[in-house]
Amino acid sequence: MLAMSEVNCIKTLRNEKGLSISQIADTLDINWRTAKKYGDGDQLPQEKTFLKKRMMYEERWGEIVLDWLEEDSKVKKKLRRTNKQMHEELVALGFPGSYRTVCDFIVNCKAARDDEQSKGYERLAHPEGEAQVDFGVMEAVHEGEIVDVHALIMSFPASNTGFVVPLPSENQECFLSGLKLLFKQAGGIPLSIRIDNLTPAVKKVRGSEGEAQLTDEFMAFKNHYGFKVQVCNPRSGHEKGNVERKVGYVRYNFFSVPPVIKDFDDLTEQLYQKFLIDRKRMHYRKEAIIEDLWACEQKQLLKLPDNDYSVFKQTTIKFNKYNEFKLDQHLIHVPKAKNYSQLYCITFWNEFKVITNEGEVLLSDARPYMRKRRLIPWKDILKDWVYKPRVVGHSRYREYLPARVREYLLTPSLSLRKQRINEIITLLVQYDMKGINEQFYELISKNDEVVSNPYDVEWSQYDALQPIGGENHEGNH
Numbered sequence: 001m002l003a004m005s006e007v008n009c010i011k012t013l014r015n016e017k018g019l020s021i022s023q024i025a026d027t028l029d030i031n032w033r034t035a036k037k038y039g040d041g042d043q044l045p046q047e048k049t050f051l052k053k054r055m056m057y058e059e060r061w062g063e064i065v066l067d068w069l070e071e072d073s074k075v076k077k078k079l080r081r082t083n084k085q086m087h088e089e090l091v092a093l094g095f096p097g098s099y100r101t102v103c104d105f106i107v108n109c110k111a112a113r114d115d116e117q118s119k120g121y122e123r124l125a126h127p128e129g130e131a132q133v134d135f136g137v138m139e140a141v142h143e144g145e146i147v148d149v150h151a152l153i154m155s156f157p158a159s160n161t162g163f164v165v166p167l168p169s170e171n172q173e174c175f176l177s178g179l180k181l182l183f184k185q186a187g188g189i190p191l192s193i194r195i196d197n198l199t200p201a202v203k204k205v206r207g208s209e210g211e212a213q214l215t216d217e218f219m220a221f222k223n224h225y226g227f228k229v230q231v232c233n234p235r236s237g238h239e240k241g242n243v244e245r246k247v248g249y250v251r252y253n254f255f256s257v258p259p260v261i262k263d264f265d266d267l268t269e270q271l272y273q274k275f276l277i278d279r280k281r282m283h284y285r286k287e288a289i290i291e292d293l294w295a296c297e298q299k300q301l302l303k304l305p306d307n308d309y310s311v312f313k314q315t316t317i318k319f320n321k322y323n324e325f326k327l328d329q330h331l332i333h334v335p336k337a338k339n340y341s342q343l344y345c346i347t348f349w350n351e352f353k354v355i356t357n358e359g360e361v362l363l364s365d366a367r368p369y370m371r372k373r374r375l376i377p378w379k380d381i382l383k384d385w386v387y388k389p390r391v392v393g394h395s396r397y398r399e400y401l402p403a404r405v406r407e408y409l410l411t412p413s414l415s416l417r418k419q420r421i422n423e424i425i426t427l428l429v430q431y432d433m434k435g436i437n438e439q440f441y442e443l444i445s446k447n448d449e450v451v452s453n454p455y456d457v458e459w460s461q462y463d464a465l466q467p468i469g470g471e472n473h474e475g476n477h
Contacts, residue, residue: 188301402437
């Protein structure tokens with residue numbers, strides 16, 4: 001193909017100079033047919049087309065590779081043939097082409113297949129009574145320590161109504177117990193629930209071998225309450241996008257500052273009241289109050305059954321030589337366990353008990369994860385307060401301080417406040433914040449209280465004003 005400058009020269013010699021085709025061919029030393037083509041023909045722009053020719057398209061080799069690609073799409077990725085393996089197998093069948101020829105053909109096939117599939121997402125319809133459920137991990141503060149909260153959230157996309165139950169874990173007992181409480185809060189049972197591949201509910205995800213399979217325990221729970229289950233495809237969070245957004249909404253609106261709680265029941269009530277208030281806002285798309293939309297949708301829910309569904313798991317215990325067995329990754333000691341031929345552990349979402357064959361309870365206690373806590377990094381926080389003592393009065397961590405320590409640090413004198421912060425930092429080398437609060441009188445200098453306390457606080461009288469039950473509730477006053 002000639003360059004445009006050469007084509008323009010041929011056109012000039014032919015149309016403006018009047019040379020014949022033979023003269024143009026001799027002058028430019030080109031083929032007569034080339035001179036004729038560009039001298040008298042029209043050079044109209046045309047779309048380039050790439051004809052799929054040669055052996056991969058005209059012979060049987062392309063069909064063989066297509067069959068292999070189809071077979072491999074139904075097995076796990078690690079079991080599929082590589083391009084090199086396909087080329088080697090083709091060569092064994094007499095294929096004369098190169099490895100690059102096979103690679104190019106496979107790339108074209110995959111590109112054509114992707115073009116046939118839509119890259120976008122289809123907007124899903126959400127009929128009234130359909131719910132979506134998912135977990136989200138948040139933080140709360142209990143007795144001055146951080147607690148991980150696994151919030152089980154149920155949303156109804158039709159009205160954008162949400163319910164949430166805080167739980168200590170995401171195991172099966174917590175999941176099913178949480179669903180029971182969510183149904184109670186909603187005043188009924190959803191017609192269907194869409195979930196992702198939660199381990200407590202799904203034992204086998206959807207794949208090339210078939211549909212998702214539910215665990216036996218979740219199947220029994222589902223049959224008792226009568227709802228249907230829709231399991232999302234793996235790695236397809238958009239299929240339950242409403243509850244995904246609701247998890248973020250709960251986190252950023254209710255847990256951006258970890259709330260102070262007495263226990264999980266207290267946090268459950270706090271969140272329930274906040275969602276009651278939240279329903280008074282406008283729906284993001286329907287231009288109606290969420291509370292009104294929910295009143296209509298609630299009529300579609302199934303009635304709660306008369307018989308309560310007990311959620312527990314009973315397992316046979318295997319003890320070591322120290323009369324210990326493992327529960328929630330912790331060793332639990334049962335006195336004289338080896339004296340019994342067989343013992344069983346019954347676990348609920350928040351507690352467990354060890355029983356004999358006759359039903360005698362040998363041990364009953366809270367599950368180990370109910371005591372799982374993380375210390376607030378007070379030393380680092382207080383070091384920041386030393387340089388900015390004024391911030392103590394409005395710090396997000398103020399409410400997490402034990403009451404005695406909080407009052408001790410909230411002196412109006414900033415110089416005295418800085419001195420007391422340094423004193424607490426020194427004590428944190430040997431004690432944690434709870435220990436400082438418990439031994440407050442012994443650890444804090446009596447002379448310092450008398451001389452430099454501008455309020456002249458009598459701590460024994462201060463404690464007498466606290467409610468019975470004590471220091472565990474002081475953070476709420």
